[in-house]
Amino acid sequence: MINYVDAPAKPRRTSGTIPLHGPEGFEGMRKAGQLTARALDLLYEQVEPGVTTAALDQIAYEFARDNGAVPATIFYRGYRHSLCTSINHVVCHGIPDDRPMREGDIVNIDLTLVVDGWHGDSSRMFPVGEISRKAERLIEVTYQSLERGIKAAKPGNTTGDIGAAIQSYAEDERTSVVRDFVGHGVGKLFHDEPNIMHYGTPGSGPELRPGMIFTIEPMINLGRPHVKILSDGWTAVTRDRTLSAQCEHSIGITETGCEVFTLSPGGLFNPLTAKR
8 A cells, every 4th residue: 555645744764655745845856956957967068088987076076065065975875976977888876987988988977966955866868979879879769768757757647657658668669678776756865755667567556646756767778678786886787788878857746747857957958959
């Protein structure tokens, strides 16, 4: 049985209940989401061959500091960076380092900024110089998968409707959906209820109700969906070494559909439609 509670009454921990947020929660998420989106816009021009992901991490940290925010990942379960930077066959949770990015790489940059206690969580794909057609196609499919998930996010539908919309599209395009990681409730907590799987059966899972706030963040592989975690305990890679891509928005369910909190102010969210 699924329980829903008014967000202010929910304990500050994941308790198996789904918080329903009011206007205060939506306003808090707008501020946090827009600051995160601005930070990712700032990184757009910085992603070039020869640049290190450690340099990108420092830029994000300084942006957060200068704007009164805190990167949620710093010291989260021992993690020490502002960003996750996942290159090529890295599915998620790639760790910034001093290795230069190379022409033709693709990199997912995942950032969560905490503003007045609210978590704005988003990630995007970035091409490093000129990329291959197969990399472009993977990115196209991943962004379209997210769009289909967002269209299914409306009152009366279920979390399974979101997953089914993503899975059916991605698999029709002969790509695969990673099962090991999910979207999640977000707000005052970094990770909350409900889990949002990016695959599933229509009509399954919790019903979507106005006030729910969560992320949708499909990870799509060119090859098989299987992943493994490297010895650092964080980095997830494709088992078959094929390319992987991800994109993520934080959204809130409204009376008529959903509101996306992490839209790019500069129209830079999708790298294949943005113009340098």
